[in-house]
Structure formats: structure tokens, C-alpha cells
Amino acid sequence: MSIDLESRPRLAPGCRMNEKTQQPRTLLMPERALRLNGPSLEIVERCDSKHTVQQIITELQQLYSKAEPAKVEQDILGYLALLQKERALDFEP
């Protein structure tokens, strides 16, 4: 299961963030909830069917400029794969 860098991830049906007023920010999905903070929140907020995977990586590399860029990319791809396995993401061309 490889992730296409040019695809545009978005949250699958039935997967959504809780309201902005609710803390902590949480990704709600069937039978699961995932608390998000820092980079995980930055990633999921960009899964909007507008950003490509590559754009998400580039933006987070800038945001976390002190971290090793290759490591950031690897972590993001790993995290997107985890969400895909949970069926929380659809990837649009």
C-alpha cells in the first residue's frame, strides 16, 4: 500500500474533526477517536482534498524546520498510511 505524492487526501465519510471550540481537538471516526495535537493536527487539517501529499510534506517541513526534512517526510507518510488503514482517508487524484 503505497501513497501517491500527487494524490489529495481527504477525510473519509463519517470521519471528521470535533468542533473548533472543543478541546482537545479530536478526529472522530467510526468506533474510534484520535486526539490530535502539534504535527498530527497540522497534517489532518490539510487533508482537505486541496493539498497534495507532497504539499503537506513541504508545508510541514517548513513549519518544523528544526527537524530533519527526510524524517518529517517519512513520519508524514507513515501517519497517512496509519489513517488509511483505519479507513479515515480517501485519496483523490
Added chain:
Amino acid sequence: MECGSPALAFRNLRHTRMTFATANPLALIAELTHRCPLHCVYCSNPLELQTRATELSTEDWSRVFQEAAALGVLQADFTGGEPLTRPDILELIRAARAAGLYVNLITSGLPLDESRLEALVHAGLDHFQLSFQGAREEIAQEISGTKAHAQKLRVLEWLKRYRVAVTLNFVIHRRNIDQLPEMLALAESSSASRVEFANVQYYGWAFANRDALLPTREQLTQSIDFLKKTQERLSGKIKVEYVVPDYYAKYPKPCMGGWGRKLMLITPNGDALPCHAARVIPGLSFENVKNRALREIWEVSGAFQEFRGEAWMQEPCKSCDRRTLDFGGCRCQAFLIAADATATDPICSLSPQRPKVDAILNAINSVGAGLAPPSPAPPAVASPAADSLTKPAWLYRPNPA
């Protein structure tokens, strides 16, 4: 490594999913009604069903949703009975969403047409869980005492047109466990992102019908093998969950994530229970949401406190390392099998009561026990013994007034 680095945060995050560490309930199981057009022989409702006249009003439920969200609950599971028999179902979905909850609907799909489905989605329904009694009409009708299968297939087609999460819930037992490939094909041809194959657990109506429902060890082994391969094949496409019967397990499940740790169940009349079956345990009394705030019920009521922590535990649980994993297993099962709600769950291989469970399994697994032919048409002249195996004397769940 510094704190803001993704690597560190991700590592932490993988362990934060629905953890047990929280003091708040995470899900509210809302049994909106006990009324149901189906009569399933394994229904998880209690033997004593509540009537329509005692059901909570729309306003009561709306207040409960607000109180639940304030208490930290994230998800509401609308169940029953059949939740769609509530004429105010759209208002209830809107009220739960307005409170900030994620809304699951667990339904037979029976009192539904496409325009009502569309209205449910527009009201804010997040997740539609459609229950199935089998892959074919004959077994579904035998188990539910109702002709419902064709309607479920129609609902599956409608669901393809709406943006909502779909889970198919197949309830598995001896009479349909050999149909798993057909059930899976049904799921793959639908818009479902999840499919649950949950073996019946033995409480309530299922306990009464247990001997006709428990699968054989051979059936179970085959099913586990098949579904493991399926999980790999469908990874990233459909999430496949499998729940085996407790009776065949080596260790108990952390029932409800531990007593009073994660979940709160509200019955149609507003009683607050730590689990579906808690009423079988003698001596517990339950508070009602009409008389007391949800937070108080959760934090201090006797029924929720009864089996929290470890003070109530007996040996072998008391000194067992697994007690922090499974919390001693299921209190209701301990009562049903060992007649002692504080005993170690008798399905645990370390329990002194385990021989009782083994005796039940041995009877099921002795030669020829209950392996009904996979297709209909029993022989025209059947011996009485064979007939009782192919046509069990089911105890059907009635529909309350």
C-alpha cells in the same frame, strides 16, 4: 529530540486512541427504545423489555446528550430495539450533534425508505451501522423471525448515494458461520468502509438459546483463518473486525473497557447502566437520568462504583498481572456461569470455574452436535433428533407494547 518534532509526537499519538486512562466515559449507548420489528434469538436486550409508555421524551434525551458531552463523552450510539421506531429520530440526531457528539445509528434498516435515509444524513448522522442476520433470506428469517433481508439489500443500494460512514454488522453463530465468504461478498459490493463479524456472546436471549447458537471449534478455527487472510487482502479498503465467542477464549475480554471506565448505557426509560446486561446482577440498583445528573451518576452512583478498581476482586484475579488488562473480565458472565458476580470471569483459563465452560463446549463439540446442513431442504422424513438440530426450538424475543 525536541518536543515539536513530528517523530516524537507521532509516537505518543499512536497510544492515545480511546485509551483506558481517562476518567470520563467516552461513549454513551442510547437505547432509545426496546420496540423492534425483529425478534432475534440472540438479542442483547434484557428478557424483561420496557414498553413505549415508559420511554424518555425528546427533551429528556436532548438534556442527556448535553450532559454527556459536558462529561467528556465523544460518541453517542443510537440503538435499541430498533431506534428508527422513534418518530423523533431526526430531532434526536440533531440534538446529539448540537451537543457536539458523533452519532452512530445501529439499525435493522427496517422502518426506512430512501427519503427517510436522506433526512437522517441531513440531520447529521455520522455513521450508519446495518445489522445482518446472515447472507441469505432463509437463515435471516429463521433467526429474526421476520422477513427483513431483502429490505436490507435495498438499504445497501440507497446508502451508496449518501456521504455517511457505513458498517455492516454480521452477527455470527453456528447456523451462519459457514456463510462468511458470502457475507464478505455482500460487504465488498456495498459502500461499507467497515464490516464486523461479531460472534454472539451469551447474555439475555442468547443465553437462553445458547446451545443452538455456539459454533463448533472446527467452525471457529476455519472462520479465524479465513478472516485473517481477508483482513490482509482488504487492508486500506475495508476494515474487517472479528469478535470470537468468549467461551472459546483463553483469557477474558476487558468487558466494556472495564466496569464504569469508558461507557455508559441509558435504557429506554432513562436508567443508567454500566453495560447491557448489568440488570442480571442481583443487588445493584440503577439511578435514572430523570432524577439525577449524568455526572453524579457516573462519578458516585453505587452501580457504577460497585466493580471499579480492584477491591472487589477474588483470587486468581487479585494477584494476577492480567488484572490491569482485562479487569477480571465480565461481571455479568461471572454471575451467569459461576453464580457470583465477584468471581473471575469463568471463561478465563485460570478460573477455578472454567470446567463449567469446558463442559458446555464439550457438549457442542461432541460428534454430530448441531451441524445443520448449510442449505435448506431438510430430509422429508427426519428423525426427531436430527429435526431438533436443524430446527432448534428457538426462544424468540417479543416486541414490547
